[in-house]
Amino acid sequence: MLTYDLRQADGPLYTYLYQCIKSDIIAGKLQPGEKLPSKRTFANNQGVSTITIQNAYDQLVSEGYVETQPKRGYFVADVDVVAGKGKRADINYEIHIPQEDEEEILYDLSKNEINPENFPFSIWAKVSRAVISEQKEALMKKAPTGGVRELREAIASHLYSFRGMMVDPNQIVIGAGTEYLYGIIIQLLGLEKIYSIENPGYRKLEKIYRQKGVKCKFASMDEKGILVSELERVKTDVAHICPNHHFPTGITMPASRRYEILAWANEKQGRYIIEDDYDSEFRMSGKPLPPLFSIDGCEKVIYMNTFSKSLTPTIRISYMVLPVHLANRFYETMSFYACTVSNFEQYTLARFIKEGYFEKHINRMRLYYKRQRRNIIKTIEDSWLGKVSTIIENDSGLHFLLKLENKKANEEFQAYLKKHKIKVNALSDYQWGQGVADEYVYIVNYSPLGTGAMSFR
Amino acid sequence: MLTYDLRQADGPLYTYLYQCIKSDIIAGKLQPGEKLPSKRTFANNQGVSTITIQNAYDQLVSEGYVETQPKRGYFVADVDVVAGKGKRADINYEIHIPQEDEEEILYDLSKNEINPENFPFSIWAKVSRAVISEQKEALMKKAPTGGVRELREAIASHLYSFRGMMVDPNQIVIGAGTEYLYGIIIQLLGLEKIYSIENPGYRKLEKIYRQKGVKCKFASMDEKGILVSELERVKTDVAHICPNHHFPTGITMPASRRYEILAWANEKQGRYIIEDDYDSEFRMSGKPLPPLFSIDGCEKVIYMNTFSKSLTPTIRISYMVLPVHLANRFYETMSFYACTVSNFEQYTLARFIKEGYFEKHINRMRLYYKRQRRNIIKTIEDSWLGKVSTIIENDSGLHFLLKLENKKANEEFQAYLKKHKIKVNALSDYQWGQGVADEYVYIVNYSPLGTGAMSFR
Numbered sequence A, B: 001m002l003t004y005d006l007r008q009a010d011g012p013l014y015t016y017l018y019q020c021i022k023s024d025i026i027a028g029k030l031q032p033g034e035k036l037p038s039k040r041t042f043a044n045n046q047g048v049s050t051i052t053i054q055n056a057y058d059q060l061v062s063e064g065y066v067e068t069q070p071k072r073g074y075f076v077a078d079v080d081v082v083a084g085k086g087k088r089a090d091i092n093y094e095i096h097i098p099q100e101d102e103e104e105i106l107y108d109l110s111k112n113e114i115n116p117e118n119f120p121f122s123i124w125a126k127v128s129r130a131v132i133s134e135q136k137e138a139l140m141k142k143a144p145t146g147g148v149r150e151l152r153e154a155i156a157s158h159l160y161s162f163r164g165m166m167v168d169p170n171q172i173v174i175g176a177g178t179e180y181l182y183g184i185i186i187q188l189l190g191l192e193k194i195y196s197i198e199n200p201g202y203r204k205l206e207k208i209y210r211q212k213g214v215k216c217k218f219a220s221m222d223e224k225g226i227l228v229s230e231l232e233r234v235k236t237d238v239a240h241i242c243p244n245h246h247f248p249t250g251i252t253m254p255a256s257r258r259y260e261i262l263a264w265a266n267e268k269q270g271r272y273i274i275e276d277d278y279d280s281e282f283r284m285s286g287k288p289l290p291p292l293f294s295i296d297g298c299e300k301v302i303y304m305n306t307f308s309k310s311l312t313p314t315i316r317i318s319y320m321v322l323p324v325h326l327a328n329r330f331y332e333t334m335s336f337y338a339c340t341v342s343n344f345e346q347y348t349l350a351r352f353i354k355e356g357y358f359e360k361h362i363n364r365m366r367l368y369y370k371r372q373r374r375n376i377i378k379t380i381e382d383s384w385l386g387k388v389s390t391i392i393e394n395d396s397g398l399h400f401l402l403k404l405e406n407k408k409a410n411e412e413f414q415a416y417l418k419k420h421k422i423k424v425n426a427l428s429d430y431q432w433g434q435g436v437a438d439e440y441v442y443i444v445n446y447s448p449l450g451t452g453a454m455s456f457r
Helices: A013-027 A039-046 A050-063 A121-134 A136-140 A149-163 A178-189 A204-211 A228-233 A255-266 A324-334 A343-354 A357-382 A407-419 B013-027 B039-046 B050-063 B121-134 B136-140 B149-163 B178-189 B204-211 B228-233 B255-266 B324-334 B343-354 B357-382 B407-419
Strands: A066-069 A073-076 A172-175 A194-199 A215-222 A238-241 A272-276 A301-306 A318-321 A389-392 A399-404 A441-445 B066-069 B073-076 B172-175 B194-199 B215-222 B238-241 B272-276 B301-306 B318-321 B389-392 B399-404 B441-445
Touching (some): A013 A050, A050 A073, A121 A136, A178 A204, A204 A215, A399 A407, B050 B073, B121 B343, B149 B172, B228 B255, B343 B357, B357 B399
Antiparallel strands (some): A389 A399, B389 B399
16 A cells, blocks of 8 residues: 655645655656555545545646546556656756946947937936826727837827927837837738848848848948949838938938939839938937838838937837838738837836927927037047048937048057957947948047047047 | 028028028029138128128038039039929828717726826836936946847846746847837748638738738637637648637636647747737736746747837837747847847846746736726626626736626627626627627626726616
8 A cells, every 4th residue: 555754845835746746756766557545545645635635646636646436446557767867968058148348347339229328217217107097998908010009109100299290199100129020011011022221331221121030231331321323233122311301421311312212212113111210309400301102102101219318228219110011011920920119118108208298208308319419520630640530420310420540549549458458349349341431430420428428638 | 693682581591691692592593503702701791701702602502402623612502393383183191090089988997007096106216216326337328129128138037037037138129119029020030921820719810920021810819719620721830829818808828729839830930929928927826837838848939028008008128038049030030129128127127027026016906906897896796787787707917807797798788888888898799700709708808897896786
């Protein structure tokens, strides 16, 4: 008769019994087909109640270690332990996390991180608290695939006042970052399309498209932006461009080129333009050009923007505005998807925009960046660096270009960066293959710096 | 000489002048190549400062409507208005949003929405406030692709205490919903794989896989879960299963079948199992089976879980645990992706778990659901419905099955649903093609109901 020493039980007796029997089954001490004692006999033998035995048996049955046969009792099941026992010798169990940078960096001007001083924490907290206390029902309600109505309305009205765009909130699709939205575009347009990105340009885009399973080519630019001849050369279906403030060159595509690109898109069905308007909020002076989306009369332009630059990249909220026929295709084919942004943050951002905090924040940041940019440019110009370099900028966005005049100056600059632990990317880092990108040109993302933090001495 | 009536200007004069000239260029009144007046002459003529003219010209130049020729002056550019003028007649501008349901519904038992009474709003708000006031730096810092360290550690320790799983936090990948994570899995394993889902099962999965560009087949189940013979029949590479509490049948896969499935995966390189453990927190009694992930010694199982059931689906936080070699592949090939969940919510959830609120919440909800389930089952059993139906459940999860005894009973039940505006899905809604799913079986997601809200009279 099966007997276990219940004094060793640490917890409910039935759990302990279950554990003991299971171990014996796995170890083979109890063989497949073997009959287990009846509940009453076993209970008497162990000096416990039949309920305890019942519970232990139930658990074993539910896990498949034991089978019941009606009116016959409990039997050990045939647990065919064919797989997964122990670790295989040929598997490597070490995880290798790529290290961002080996060297210590004091000033990282290779990317735009928001200085914590500049995020409106207290207002964000206040708005978020109000949302939690006043919109409980809405917070628990599944959002439509494209995002909650309030946020889409707030974005539509922001686009109207900031960019002169007239869009139906239903054309807006909210997603957890532009990278996610590119995936949605690929699903909308099909995996067989050829995407082109600007060269030089934001090279990560190429990785993203390739990783998501579509072809991605590079199309060269001239001083007006991407070339239609290049789009044709690489057989582009979908051109992903930043016509309003190209990264990294800072080029604004003039109207003539805009119409050329639209004409290119119109020549063939299935051609589209993704207009990436990532930093339009930070044009420092003058009136920005209307986006391509607004001058497109033929539903060829998908407009994309994000709150990464205007708020922080660590809140993952981006959006795109689809031409009507693509919005319809989106609702027809993808309504089953859940929106990827939390309701809590969608409602918070919607209020933040509606109550005017977003506009105030942008205005404040624009002034802040303008001052910061002026200080840094002046500091550079007044330093040794100013004597051997030129600054290329168009009073827009959160970066400018610094062009060293010759090889010697470039070497001095490199040594300076190393000595002061500064990380800056070169324009050529954004260039694929041999191209027009000048030598010795660097991209200075100045937003991570405080005002006047560096002296360039 | 170009002359405009500046009395009509509503705003800065330069903006108005810019507008006028631009309109004339677009309308063709100013022809390509035409020379514009010099700044001084134009300023004298209009009675404004040269700065005003300069600003207007600069804007026109930056937009490409005007070109400068060194030492010669300003000329109208060749704005080749080839595209995008006006709306094309053959485009449909109406957006059709699919309507969820035409009929009014009082009780929607077809899905699990969280009753707003049950979400721990005040604690969530408190924790989130603490995060905002104490972790500003961290909130602004780009999270690793897999998610912020604190949350991954919190999840690892939750998995250890709730599921007995030993995982390295670096094996955990956090994403904005399981649907997003399936996309990551597809990118990890390749687009050419064949995915299988359980039949009957969560049919939305099939749409998701298909939409993301991979083949998705149905593999039938018996009373122990998915059949290995079926996986082989449809040439599965990746089996997506819910072995711990199958939706909708409620089946828990016994140990014997688990080992069979693992053996199937081990037979061939490139085969994997996605273990969807979506509601493991709500096993009401007994000890749950260890997940497949834990008994897999050969790196074949990707474990997935979500906070949708345990907190709310409207906070989009899910995670997967990758076998080590896939974690390495993830870091090698996808480290450039940004994590799709906001830092604010990642840090909030991390604290919520670490400070014990999550465990308390789950315990409270488990009791709540247990009581609610008992009440509803009793109400059904005591009513006319109890006389013509059987309840099938295994004391787990947030749904049970209701089986009507015959066609007549089924018709009565249908009429009752209609009269009381109740929406319930049938088991056959989750069945693809002809299959084993019984007739007249319904899935009751009881969580949207309050305790004892329906009388079944």
